[in-house]
Amino acid sequence: MAEQVVADLRDKCETPLPLLREVALAMAHEMGAGLQKEGGSRVKMLLSYVDKLPTGREEGLFYGLDLGGTNFRVLKVQLGGNQKHVVNCDSKEVSIPPQLMSGSSSELFGFIASELAKFVADEENCTNISNGKKRELGFTFSFPVKQRSVASGTLVKWTKAFSIDDAVGEDVVAKLQTAMEKQGLDMHIAALINDAVGTLAGARYYDKDVVAGIIFGTGTNAAYVEKANAIPKLEGELPRSGDMVINMEWGNFYSSHLPITEYDQELDNESLNPGEQIYEKLTSGMYLGEIVRRVLLKISLHSSIFGNMDHTKLQTHFLLRTPHISAMNHDKTPDLKIVAEKLEENLAITSTSLETRKLVVEICDIVARRAARLAAAGLAGILKKLGRDCNDQEQRSVIAIDGGLFEHYTKFREYLDITLAELLGEEASKSVAVKHADDGSGIGAALIAASQSQYCNAESDEVAAKNTYHTCRED
Numbered sequence: 001m002a003e004q005v006v007a008d009l010r011d012k013c014e015t016p017l018p019l020l021r022e023v024a025l026a027m028a029h030e031m032g033a034g035l036q037k038e039g040g041s042r043v044k045m046l047l048s049y050v051d052k053l054p055t056g057r058e059e060g061l062f063y064g065l066d067l068g069g070t071n072f073r074v075l076k077v078q079l080g081g082n083q084k085h086v087v088n089c090d091s092k093e094v095s096i097p098p099q100l101m102s103g104s105s106s107e108l109f110g111f112i113a114s115e116l117a118k119f120v121a122d123e124e125n126c127t128n129i130s131n132g133k134k135r136e137l138g139f140t141f142s143f144p145v146k147q148r149s150v151a152s153g154t155l156v157k158w159t160k161a162f163s164i165d166d167a168v169g170e171d172v173v174a175k176l177q178t179a180m181e182k183q184g185l186d187m188h189i190a191a192l193i194n195d196a197v198g199t200l201a202g203a204r205y206y207d208k209d210v211v212a213g214i215i216f217g218t219g220t221n222a223a224y225v226e227k228a229n230a231i232p233k234l235e236g237e238l239p240r241s242g243d244m245v246i247n248m249e250w251g252n253f254y255s256s257h258l259p260i261t262e263y264d265q266e267l268d269n270e271s272l273n274p275g276e277q278i279y280e281k282l283t284s285g286m287y288l289g290e291i292v293r294r295v296l297l298k299i300s301l302h303s304s305i306f307g308n309m310d311h312t313k314l315q316t317h318f319l320l321r322t323p324h325i326s327a328m329n330h331d332k333t334p335d336l337k338i339v340a341e342k343l344e345e346n347l348a349i350t351s352t353s354l355e356t357r358k359l360v361v362e363i364c365d366i367v368a369r370r371a372a373r374l375a376a377a378g379l380a381g382i383l384k385k386l387g388r389d390c391n392d393q394e395q396r397s398v399i400a401i402d403g404g405l406f407e408h409y410t411k412f413r414e415y416l417d418i419t420l421a422e423l424l425g426e427e428a429s430k431s432v433a434v435k436h437a438d439d440g441s442g443i444g445a446a447l448i449a450a451s452q453s454q455y456c457n458a459e460s461d462e463v464a465a466k467n468t469y470h471t472c473r474e475d
């Protein structure tokens, strides 16, 4: 019976190339539909109002605040200007008390502002904050936000493990600003960005060929640079750079080609956001461990391979986490000792045969492989939309990826690389590179704060001296 469950899972999670090609095509199609009009697609294609990315010439001290997973981070980044890049970076990571993820927005933002205030108070010297200037902060807020400008935006909905009703539809910058004022913090929020946008900015800062920033972490998302005149839903004046970074919010992508199993369906039904973020639920770190737990539960209810056990833990949602399945999937010990340990520690499964442990490894592998192959199809979709998926391209295209799943789950990363190469073919693969972008979401916010504030300064200087406008533009 256990083998039957696994065989069935293997079958339902199959992702042959023709299916992945359909997924890539659907992604490219949805991108176009989402750019066409508001609500044109489940893939929201949100405007970020970031119309130029950092160039390496930004200079000064900037702060970043990164909120989006179970931890948030505050950063202080010293930019050297003149291609000297980041000359210093201090940061502090704070875990968010779980009750704050579903409490009230004033509690969450109050907590963040108080931690930020402590960070600033601990600074040994702030010599670069001169002439009574406020500290400039870039705020990475990794949820779907409808922006009206680079420094404001209302929350469309929560994703991942967050659910704070009173924040939906509200301007998150105003919320943070109010909380900071209560703490007596004299900071100016120069930019509100998504982590995928931050990843794109952070990677582009070092490499001009970066075309997209992707997150495979607790959640998943993608951002890329679009031509402003290819965005029919963009109202008003076009940005002067002619470009606009799009926060795709591809976690909400859906296609009938996605291989969805009974476990995915149940996970979705019982989630905080049923019917939403389906692609994210198949491909991101918050969910992969949970899918495996559901498969193991089914096996334990229909077979005796786990022996006589107490099911309490195995029945607890999200108790098996993606780092656990990653550890099991990579277990190289001859008797699969790590698998035995993880099953015991996390699920109270105490006596397993080597055969059973092999089966568990296979389940982890099936789930991670499907995730990685679907992830690769998403990337291929973006390349297709950008016209960079064919072999007649001379240009190099770099895709920068950040997030714990990509960084720590080696097999996920390997399957992703292999699948993307299969989808693109040998010739086109030569001009496409997938790179790990370290810490884009934190530094990216500070970089965009820098390029925005320097752009604004340049813009106001322009009134006085018409020729300064281009000082921080990449052209």
Ligand code: BGC
Binding pocket: 068, 141, 142, 143, 144, 159, 160, 194, 195, 196, 215, 217, 218, 219, 220, 221, 222, 249, 251, 280
């Ligand atoms: C959110 C995105 C975010 C992604 C990665 C998703 O759940 O909707 O805004 O970029 O997670 O953090």
